[in-house]
Amino acid sequence: MGVTPVCLSDRGWRVAMICAYWDNGTTEWPHAIKRAFVSFQSQLLPFGNLRQLAGLALHTILDLVVIPVGPKGKRALSLALGAKRLPALTVVPVILWHPGGDCRAATEILDSAVDDLIIGRFDDPAAAARLRLALRRSWRDLDVNPSSRLPGPTTIEREIAVRLAAHEHFAVCYADLDDFKAYNDYYGYFYGDKVIKMGARIIRETVFDHQPGGFVGHIGGDDFVFVIDPKNVQPTCQAILDRFDAEIGLCYEPRDRRNGYIISKNRRGTPETYGLMTLSIAVVINHGDTFAHVGEISHMVADLKHYTKTLPGSNYMVERRAKY
Numbered sequence: 506m507g508v509t510p511v512c513l514s515d516r517g518w519r520v521a522m523i524c525a526y527w528d529n530g531t532t533e534w535p536h537a538i539k540r541a542f543v544s545f546q547s548q549l550l551p552f553g554n555l556r557q558l559a560g561l562a563l564h565t566i567l568d569l570v571v572i573p574v575g576p577k578g579k580r581a582l583s584l585a586l587g588a589k590r591l592p593a594l595t596v597v598p599v600i601l602w603h604p605g606g607d608c609r610a611a612t613e614i615l616d617s618a619v620d621d622l623i624i625g626r627f628d629d630p631a632a633a634a635r636l637r638l639a640l641r642r643s644w645r646d647l648d649v650n651p652s653s654r655l656p657g658p659t660t661i662e663r664e665i666a667v668r669l670a671a672h673e674h675f676a677v678c679y680a681d682l683d684d685f686k687a688y689n690d691y692y693g694y695f696y697g698d699k700v701i702k703m704g705a706r707i708i709r710e711t712v713f714d715h716q717p718g719g720f721v722g723h724i725g726g727d728d729f730v731f732v733i734d735p736k737n738v739q740p741t742c743q744a745i746l747d748r749f750d751a752e753i754g755l756c757y758e759p760r761d762r763r764n765g766y767i768i769s770k771n772r773r774g775t776p777e778t779y780g781l782m783t784l785s786i787a788v789v790i791n792h793g794d795t796f797a798h799v800g801e802i803s804h805m806v807a808d809l810k811h812y813t814k815t816l817p818g819s820n821y822m823v824e825r826r827a828k829y
Contacts, residue, residue: 520546521640522565524558526572526584527551533604534573537627541636555587562593569640570594574603574610574622582614589618598643600636602627650723652698653705661722661730665799668732672793676735678742678821679787679806680708682727683814687779688756691769700756700782701727707748715741735790742786742821749784750819757781785813786821795828 525538552558570588574581581601588599598620604627614622621639625632648657668675689697712719712731720732733741754762761767771777787810789802796802813822
């Protein structure tokens, strides 16, 4: 499989799209921004007014907007507040950077909708570090699943890549709720979300009970990934399945629980009988250097998951075949 390996450092992990206010009166400012993100693979996009920023935001997924602050700070604050009102920048951090030791508008800025105020000279390494921290924090927060509060696909990918680079022995476990779509269509998204939260709680608590140094992530929907030591696969997976089977019945109305099934429309729109939800876990183990990169693991574990879901009841299965 020809998949490009993942780079683990800031440079090359992903391209940071940094949008910075620019005018002809600032000489140190352009160099300060470039120095701050020298360790990142980044693209610097200058703008001179709110209209230009709005145009950039409509055509580019921005990661950070940075605006220098003058002595009074009023102009920068007005520009920043205008940026926060743009729908395309709702979740993009807008940071003001004041180069002096005293910013008279600091309290007003920090009490506004602006995400942060950095005070420090443009050549101050600590100020530049805070700017990088704002970018990393934004990436982390955007990757968190709002229902489960677990890290999402980007963090999952990086966690596995780091372990691969260290030639660790570890197991990647892919958990998926069986017949969740039928339940969600039948009971509605409100109750479906409660099931997702329950599944996340069971997996998180069980993994950390068996291995405090394990990792749990939420790919999205009813798909979860956890990474543990291979020797913990059997007790951890079995405990998750046992807890899930013991609790899932409480997510159904008494009549449906007694019947042991619901009747919901399938993807073709015709009624079909579905049993109570079960849980399938596919496990792929890396023995030091079994896999070269995340894509290989993702391919094999997804393939095994599809087979595991065809088995009746809740099951876990460990991949025994050689890498393909």
